[in-house]
Every structure is written in C-alpha cells, then in structure tokens.
Amino acid sequence: MLSGEEWAIVRLSLLVGGVAVAAVLPLAFALAWLLARRRFPGRVLLDALIHLPLVVPPVVTGWLLLLAFAPDGPIGAMLDRWLGVSVLFRWTGAAIAAAVMALPLMVRAIRLSIEGVDRRLVDAARTLGASRMRAFATVTLPLAIPGVLAGTVLGFARALGEFGATITFVSNVPGETRTLPIAIYSALQTPGGEAAVLRLAAISVALSLVALVVSEALARRMGRSAHVL
Amino acid sequence: MLSGEEWAIVRLSLLVGGVAVAAVLPLAFALAWLLARRRFPGRVLLDALIHLPLVVPPVVTGWLLLLAFAPDGPIGAMLDRWLGVSVLFRWTGAAIAAAVMALPLMVRAIRLSIEGVDRRLVDAARTLGASRMRAFATVTLPLAIPGVLAGTVLGFARALGEFGATITFVSNVPGETRTLPIAIYSALQTPGGEAAVLRLAAISVALSLVALVVSEALARRMGRSAHVL
Amino acid sequence: AQRPPLVLAAASMQEALEDAAGAYAARGKARPVLSFAASSALARQIVAGAPADLFVSADEAWMDAVEARRLLAPGSRATLAGNRLVVIAPRATRLGALRRARDIVAALGDGRLAMADPASVPAGRYGRAALQRLGAWPALADRIAAAENVRAALALVERGAAPLGIVYATDAQASRRVRVVGRFPPASHPPIRYPVARIAASRNPEAEGFRCFLLSPAGRAILRRHGFAVP
Amino acid sequence: MSFDISLAKRRCDRLIAAHVTAGDGVTVLFGPSGIGKTSVLDMVAGLLAPDEGHVRVHGVTLFDSTTRTSVPPERRRAGYVFQDARLFPHRRVEANLRYGERLAAPAERWIDFDAVVTLLDIGQLLRRWPATLSGGEARRVAIGRALLAAPRFLLLDEPLSFLDAARRDEIARTIEDIRDRLRLPILMVTHDAAEAERLATRIVRMG
Amino acid sequence: MSFDISLAKRRCDRLIAAHVTAGDGVTVLFGPSGIGKTSVLDMVAGLLAPDEGHVRVHGVTLFDSTTRTSVPPERRRAGYVFQDARLFPHRRVEANLRYGERLAAPAERWIDFDAVVTLLDIGQLLRRWPATLSGGEARRVAIGRALLAAPRFLLLDEPLSFLDAARRDEIARTIEDIRDRLRLPILMVTHDAAEAERLATRIVRMG
C-alpha cells in the first residue's frame, strides 16, 4: 500500500501534528478562558495577537519564527544557552510552526464553548465546596469539551496541512521536517508530479478522516451538553 | 500614510475577503446546521470534505480549483456557457479561493454554537405558532449568533491571510488578485524587501485588529446568550 | 482600448522585469501586467487554459512542459537570460574562498547547507547537479536544508540558521547580509536559462512587442544590470 | 368533547399512559412526581411523539397512531405554559410576550397585550432581559406569552408555582374566567390540592 | 444567634433590603414575587456581593462591608437548594449527588448517601442523566446534593415546589428533623402558607 518512505512521512506528520496540538492545547485553553471570562486592558490586543498567524501569510509567520529561533534570535539564543538545543531543521521546529498556526483556531473554538457554559452551574459547584479552580476543572472544563474537541480537530487538521510557515522556518529535511504537505509541495514542483501529489493528498485526507471519526466518537461519548431544568 | 498602490491593495483585500465571507456565510450556516442537527448517511464524509481545505496544503487546493474552474474544467465550462464569465486571474477567483479556505473554520464555529442552542426553546417557539423555518430563523439563528460572529471573524482573518491557494489558482495580477499576502510574497521575493514585508504585514494586522474590534462590539450588542430560568 | 498584455513570470525575475516593463512603458506603450509566482504554479495556470500572453520560466523544464502541450506560439520561445550558481555564507563569516566542492563539506561543520529544494525547485536541481558532478553530493545529500525557493534559502543563511547556502548570483548580489565564498564552474551543471515564450492562445498584439523588447539590446541591458547573464 | 386523549409512551424505564375524556372546563392531571404528567402535555402539544394512541381536542384530531396523523405543533394552537419558563433569552420581556401574538391571526386573539400586562403585573419588566427576572417574574411572563398566542386550548404545567398567594389568586381567577366565559378547554397539572379543588371541573389521576 | 443578616443591594430598578436576626430553627422568608428573596439567599451563600451590610451565621462573619470581609462561597458551607435545580448536566444523578459529598470532610457529614437516596426516593434515578429527569425528580436530586455536602446551614429556595403532597410531607418531616435534632440554622423561601406554618420557627416578611 504505502511505500517505506511514505510511511515515514505519515509517521512524521502524525508526530508533528500530534505533539503540536497536545503541547499547545493547555495554552489555547488558558487563552480562551481569559478571553471568555476576564475583562482586562489589552484584551482585544491579545485577541488580535492570537489571530495573527491567521491573517499574516504563513510564509511571513515562518520568517518571523526564523528570526526568533535563529541562533542569534531572542528565543534561539536562550534555547541554546540554557538547554543547548536548537529547533532549526528539526521536527521540533516543525511542531512549533504547526502549533503557532493551529493556535488561533483552537482558541476560538474553545472560547466559544466556555462562553456558553452557564455560570450558575459554577455557582452551584462553589456552594457545594468547590474552590474556584476545582469548579473550573469539574464544571467549566467538562462543559466546554465540545469546544475543546472542535478546537483540537481544527487545530490538528490545520497542523496536518501546515506548509508555508514550516518550510520557511525549518525547510524540507527528510525525516525531520518533511511532513506530508511539504512532500506534496515537492511533488507539485516537478513537471509530471501530479500523480504523486494526488497520492500524498489522498493520504492526508485519509488521516484527517480518521481524526474526524475519532473526534465524533469522542464527542458522542463525552458531549453530554444537554440542559438542566 | 499609505501609498496609492498600498491603498489599492488594501481595498482589493477587503473586497476579496468581504465578498468571500459574505458569500460563503449562508452555505457555512446551512452546512453547520446539517452537521449539528441532522443524522444522515455520509455525515462524517461531508464533515471531512469540509475540512479538506484545512488538511490539504493550500497549493493543492489552489491547483484543484484551477482544474475545476479552467475553461474546460467542470465548473469553468458551465460558467462560460451560462454566464460567459471566467474567474481566472480575476478578483472573483481570489474570492472563491478565500471562501473555500475560510469555509471549514466558519462551519466549525457556527456548528458549535448551534449545538449549544437549547432545543426546548425551539419547542416553545413551535407551540407559539412558529413553523419549523420560522423557529429556526427567530430562535436557533439568533442564539447561534456568537458562533456566526466567531466564524465570520475567523473566516475573514483567514481570507485576509490566504496566499497559497490564491496564487496557485489565480496568480499574482496587480489590481485583480494581488491581495495583501500576495503583495507580501512579492516583497519577500525582492532583495531587500524586508521593510516592505513588515509594512504590509503591519497593514494586515491593523485590518484584522479593526475587524476584531468591530466583531467584539457586535458580539457585545447582540450576544445576549444568558440563560433562562 | 486594448488591455495590456499579461506576463506570467518566475518570481526570481521580479525586479528585472518590473524595470523592463517600466522602460517599455516609457516608450509610450501600455505597461504590461506582470504576475510573479513559482514557475510551477504559472505553468499549471497556462496548461489549465488561463488567458495569459507571455510566460517567463525559471527553467527549461516547465517551459518544456507547456510546450509539450502545444500551448506556445510556434517560434516564440527564446532564451531571455542566464544565471550562475554561487556559494554564500553570512557576511560576518570567517571562511575564506572555497575553491573545491569538498571545501563545502569541511566548511559546513555540523551545520546544514541551505539551498532550494534539490528534488524539485530549479535552483536546487542545478545545485545538486553541480555537487554531483564535482563529487561532493554523497557527503552532502543528508546535510541539505531544502527551502521552498532560492529566496528562502538565502534567508536561512542571512539569519545564520545555515552556515552556507547555494543560490543564484543575482540573489547573492542583492543581499547585504551574505558574502559569496565560492562559484560553481558553469560547466558543472546544465546551463541556467530563463526561457520566454508567447502563449499560443494569446490574442494580444502588444505581447509580441514586449517579448521583442525584452530580447532587444535595451531589454538585455536591464537584465544585465540586475546581475543576469545575457547571451 | 373538549379533550379526548388516549396515549401510551415508553420513556426510559417507565411506561406512561393516560386516558382523558373530558367535556368543557378544567381537567386537572394529578399524580406523583415522575409519573408522566409533563410528558402527556408534551404529547398533546405535539412536542413528543406518542408510541400509540390518539389526541383529539374540540373534535379535531391532532394525533392518531392508527391513521398516522400528526398535526405539527404550530398548528395545534396550544397555549402551553411549561414547567420551566423557557423564555427566549435573546428577546426582551416585551418581545417574548409579542412572539406568539404576532403569529396569531388578529381575529383569533381573545386577550390583548395591555390586559395581559395588567393582569400579570409585569408592566415594569417589559424592557428587561429574561436572565434578570426572578423565578416568579419569569413564570408570569411565560403565562402571558402563552395567553397572547391566541390559543384554542391551554396546557398548564404547574402554572402557579413560584408565585405568592395574592398573585396565585389573581391568576386562578383569570383561569376561571377563561374556563367560564371563553370556554377554552384547559388541561392543567398541579400538586396543590386547594388549587385543584378550586379550578378543576374534573381530576384525572395518573399512576 | 444562628442568622444575623443585614443587607442592602440595588438590582436594576429595585432596592433589596433584608434584616434577619434569628435564633435556632427555621426562618421563613416570605414576600411577593420579585421582592428579593432569592437575592438574599444568594448574598448569604456568597454568590452575590451586597452593596453593604453583614452576614453572620452561627456567630461566624461571612460578609461585612465595613471590614471588607467576604468568605468565598466554598468556605461558607451553605447547603443551598436553588430555585432552579442547577444539576450538572454532564454528570449522572449519582455523580451529582456525590459532588459535594466528596468535597466534605468525612467527620463533618451528618447524613449518608443511602439515607438521602431512600429519603428522596431517587434510587432508580442514579444512573440517569439530569436532562432526562422530570421537574420533581430534578428537584429531589438537587435537595439530596445539597444535604450530602455536609452543610452547616441550609438555604432552601422553594424546595418543595414541583413535588406531590406525599413527597412534600416526607421532605418537610426531614426538614423538621434537621431543625430539631441537628439544630442546623435554616433559611427558607416559600409561598405556601401551610408549609410556612408547619416549618417556620419565625417568619420574616419582605416588601
């Protein structure tokens, strides 16, 4: 079915997409909660900042990431000094690019769900002895699960499809940063590469179909968002 | 402040993004409603199809659009025969690309909101004499407004940032398809174009900031999603 | 009034062709409309039947692909310009001039060599051919950072993400952040040529005018000024 | 015959069955919590599909499982006061009240807006959003909304809960009035024996 | 002194004021719809910030505007039965009941799970989702949830609404028991004169 090289690309794509989404999910949730429930100065600015990777072309995002993570860039220098690592040309860099691109989609979806959570249920939890944090974890969070799932699906799909920022940031290194879209792009650059493009695109679509089916199943099991009297 | 050429690019970007989002919104809503409220065979497949432009790299989406809208492509031939128009190299084509890329984001956000609408309110509307359609228009739709707004913002931001599909589909024609991201790409291709890149990117960000502020204001006015006793 | 001709051109020709279009307009002609993108995208648009007038490709392969479908006006294909491949390093590098290809391997240290994707992008394919011919490819094959295009490869070197890169001489000349540390002998790779041709379906009379202008001494002077080699 | 109801419906672990044949007046459904009173009203209103049986009101068949008839809820013209208030959260109180009124043919209306507002003493709430209402206030608005939709019969699910004695009395008097003067069939759930005593023309016990 | 409450709060167009000083037993808040009874309970529970005044229960200051004290709701240990049921829709009935129980120190609990289930007759509902409960069933679960959280005082907002006479009586007996045996201070809202009569140690009229 799949060639060895294709398998390697699929594995890498899943690794990059999975790690990106898993790593950025807590941040996305925190940001969504801030935007949904708190009023503070600079709120709209934060919101705009989060939307940035959506508005600015991916290539620019990739370029800005490169500036930040380059050996003499602000984050790159820190990583080098403290951890002695570099994400350039590494799958970790690809995951960072994917995470940045997925973030706005995840934040919006989660925020939408949090805004829909009835605060009176949180009140009820508080009178029953739950601290603010505990009420959040046991009421707000589970009731926002539909948004978390939707955000995760969107983010994962976006991460699977991420191309422009990734190739600009960490280029196209087989086994490290050559994810499905980048392999597709390579094929697309070659005259007569259409067959390979369609094949690889079909693999992407199959992956996302699996992700969707899983998320729908999860949603059905967890998504008891029915209303109380 | 802005040069004449920059103004033209901004106007074009707003036109393309605005038309794309406005035109695709009803479709997005219909699809979101179908996915949220109906169970039918092929539902997950439809869902996957909608997510496609997210998963597949934009360049591939652009290429597929090109195939579909080419003079002898399935849609292009129809457009030509019935309306005598072609969208190739035209801003309408750029709007189509932007709409396709924005669609999945819009559908997800709207769907999330529709799933959160309490059906018992729809029941109440029905007993008060509202037909299924009317109850939908007067209860489900307004209560899903937060999702519609979130979807519109996401979709508009995505449309403003759309690059890969657009340039592959309708190229980079000044005044027709050279939107902000494509102008940014052009600047990136020019030696020493970094200043222009940053300037154009700043314009994009400013536009999206305005869009966000407007949407937040709208949300505050319309988003009475408080719960009834 | 007649619409000006639409020229689809490789992104790496952007500055030179903008200048040429300006010069052409200064002669009282309508300024051609220029659309820059990757040659692959432009070629596909032409193949799909999009209404363009001229095509300037970054390599022969994509022009061949269009020609194979009989979409070029017969006899209109010509070589517009040529280019050279160079090795660059960040401006502040302490490297001396590289004389042999194997010097690249040594100079790279544990860094990567930035170049356009050697599997697909024209500049990358030329670079690979040269490295193969000079015997350095086996040592470098898995040390490549394959970028989306030459400009992206250039950016990797400018930012110090890669210690060395292979780009066109035109790109190297335009960047103040890098220095040329080596040049590939022209014989080490297939000739780098930017072909131009008129699209068969073009009905725009000005298209041929602009094509001729580009190939005229005045047009070639502009290209030369931007660092291109002209026949 | 104002109500001719015979229904059966399985819900979770419970079998709900109801048989009501009633002439004019108020029919009170009486029975312990969870026996299926609300379910019966929902089935009469067309919001819940019975497994089998029939619903006829005023001689009009609204549902019949043998002929597979089921009139959609909006054409049943039930004035349903739900056990929960179910106000539309995105409309102010006035817009909630007007929702059904606007959909009813003017000739069919039998009470006007001002009369409802006065009766229920909700004049000072008209500009409010439902989320800011107290329990009793929301209940009164819900009653008003149902009355203004020009219904041909009433389904009242504990309509007087959350209300103080004075208001209960006021609204009970209105129900008597609707019963006696307008002769609208009324199907009502209550747990209050005194209320049942006062309003019921007949009492149907469930369970 | 079990309750020492003096509160003022502006809500929309209404000024809510309440003064309660009560010894042991059940204090019934009585007053017309919309006068502010629920608001007072919310302020005692810590869910609504009073504009000024103080709340002391059992001699412990839970709120005082002069000293800017405000104990967070989770440490006030109120057993609050809301006017609406407010069950957690994502937890089954059993998990709803256990929510507060799990958070209470075992030593503080004064009623156990099985006793609550028997008392409220909700044994067959334990595996259900709240969305499938009838009005009275939801109410009973809400009462059980509040009792199981080992509260040190009770706030009951029309706890017996939606319940049939037999169950009302049962629960009223439990309230009497809590009042007399456990001597928990109880602040309760009801519109039912008979209920007030039966349970109230004293009645505080609002409005």
Ligand SMILES: Nc1ncnc2c1ncn2[C@@H]1O[C@H](COP(=O)(O)OP(=O)(O)OP(=O)(O)O)[C@@H](O)[C@H]1O
């Ligand atoms: N969230 C809110 N915002 C503004 N006003 C509110 C809000 N909630 C309640 N009110 C108003 O405050 C007043 C007191 O409400 P409260 O719910 O305390 O009344 P109540 O005495 O419990 O009435 P009922 O017996 O009808 O439940 C009412 O006029 C009500 O409309």
Ligand SMILES: Nc1ncnc2c1ncn2[C@@H]1O[C@H](COP(=O)(O)OP(=O)(O)OP(=O)(O)O)[C@@H](O)[C@H]1O
């Ligand atoms: N959506 C539902 N899904 C499954 N079972 C339900 C649903 N709604 C109600 N039930 C069950 O059906 C039975 C009847 O419920 P119903 O609401 O009709 O009772 P009721 O007589 O109105 O009770 P109450 O006086 O407590 O309101 C109850 O056992 C209830 O748990």
Ligand SMILES: [Mg+2]
């Ligand atoms: Mg009921």
Ligand SMILES: [Mg+2]
């Ligand atoms: Mg109240």
